[in-house]
Amino acid sequence: MGAFFSLAGPKRMTIDYNKVSQNETCKRQRMSSSFSEEGARLIPSLPDELSIQIVARLPRISYFNVKLVSRKWMATVMSPELYKLRKELGTTEEWVYLLTKVEEDKLLSHALDPLTRKWQRLPMMPNVVYEDESRKGFPGRWMWNMAGPSINISELHVITKDANHRVAVLRADSCSSPSSSAPLFDGSLNEHSDLMTESDAVVWRVIATRDFGSAELRYAKAQKIIKHSDAFMPKVSLLEKPQ
Amino acid sequence: MSSSKKSRIVKFKTSDDKTFEVEEAVAVQFETIKSMIDYVCANDCTIPLPNVNAKTLAMVVEWCKKHADERDQLMEVDVDEAPGAVLYDLLVAATYLRVEDLIHRVSQRVSKMVIEIGKLPEEEDVRKTINIKSDFPPQVEEELRKLRRTLGPLSDVLVLFVSSGLLE
Structure with missing residues (x-):
């Protein structure tokens, strides 16, 4: 942060001000709090009340890019209103979060967007208290049942890690004709495929895999993204009180 | 609408000053004016639509006439032929008239125009699509x-x- 402050020195500030239109300069004070600015719309030919209907229907992961479209877009993507609307529209997304242990005292967390199968590395979480110490050093394959109380079978995710440290995220798909679409297991997972296809009506699909090297998988969670900050804070209780 | 009942006509005046006659069966799908249809028909009034032009109203009417399962098809055609501007007009009209399903479909079409799932464009692509700097x-x-x-x-x-x- 300190280093960044020095980057944003007075020299650059001067240049920025010249680039900002006069109209904006007058409103700078107000914009710094809310970014709201008359004239600059999300989509020029639409009122913002309608544009936000469109933004709320974009896949969550695209927000990382679209927030750079303009200041208005950035402010919108970070606004609680947008997430409220997504909730109303039922476009709230669920991401899968993984916490891995790279080495002693070094944990990395990752998020997977099951829709686009894109991984995101999350900020480091230095102060982690393990909920369950007995999990430490658990050998071999790990598996969590990701089902929450409100999640139906088509949203069931399971995260596995094999001996080669390869983590796979699997999703249970309700399937009308299980034989026609073979599960997408590859070599390293074959040995357990019988265990995973307990019911003929459910096909487990590998929706994403990732090699975390020697990192040990410590924690994983599927979580609905109902506000902007959710994408960065998979589980607040994990962050409390370092020992 | 039951066929036994004589279908009434609701008259609109669009933003480009054209008079537009819409069957009651369609007009009741406009939540905004639904409750005033009886009054409007009895008194032979014309409902002004200051922010909906004739071309857009024709599209909304067409949409409302279609069965739900044909509507997606209609949207496909629209998007192929029409650049964003037509969809924006349609969204404004749908919102003004409160045709909920149409609001949803148009918003979804535009959001797909901005971003296709699995293909995440850079901010510059989005700017081009929505014509913004x-x-x-x-x-x-x-x-x-x-x-x-x-x-x-x-x-x-x-x-x-x-x-x-x-x-x-």
């Missing part, structure tokens, strides 16, 4: 890009910090 000072934008590249999602946290810092 960046209003970030160039150096700020470069900094934001750099942050995104090196820090991934973490840059969100810093972006907030950076932007407000520069704008103070």
Whole structure:
């Protein structure tokens, strides 16, 4: 942060001000709090009340890019209103979060967007208290049942890690004709495929895999993204009180 | 609408000053005017639509006439032929008349226009699609890009910090 402050020195500030239109300069004070600015719309030919209907229907992961479209877009993507609307529209997304242990005292967390199968590395979480110490050093394959109380079978995710440290995220798909679409297991997972296809009506699909090297998988969670900050804070209780 | 009942006609005047006659069966789908149809028909009134032009109203009417399962098809054609502007007009009209399903479909079409799932465009692509120019000072934008590249999602946290810092 300190280093960044020095980057944003007075020299650059001067240049920025010249680039900002006069109209904006007058409103700078107000914009710094809310970014709201008359004239600059999300989509020029639409009122913002309608544009936000469109933004709320974009896949969550695209927000990382679209927030750079303009200041208005950035402010919108970070606004609680947008997430409220997504909730109303039922476009709230669920991401899968993984916490891995790279080495002693070094944990990395990752998020997977099951829709686009894109991984995101999350900020480091230095102060982690393990909920369950007995999990430490658990050998071999790990598996969590990701089902929450409100999640139906088509949203069931399971995260596995094999001996080669390869983590796979699997999703249970309700399937009308299980034989026609073979599960997408590859070599390293074959040995357990019988265990995973307990019911003929459910096909487990590998929706994403990732090699975390020697990192040990410590924690994983599927979580609905109902506000902007959710994408960065998979589980607040994990962050409390370092020992 | 039952066929035994004689279908009434609701008259509209569009923003481009054209009179438009719409069957009651369609007009009841406009939530905004639904409750006034009886009064309007009895008194031979014309409902003004100051922000819906004739072309757009024709599209909305066409949409309302279709069965639910044919509507998607209609939208496909529209998108192929029409650039964003037509969809924007349609969204404004649908919102004004409160045709909920149409609002939903148009919003979804535009959002797919902006971004296709699995194919995430850069901000510049989005700008082109919606015809907007960046209003970030160039150096700020470069900094934001750099942050995104090196820090991934973490840059969100810093972006907030950076932007407000520069704008103070």
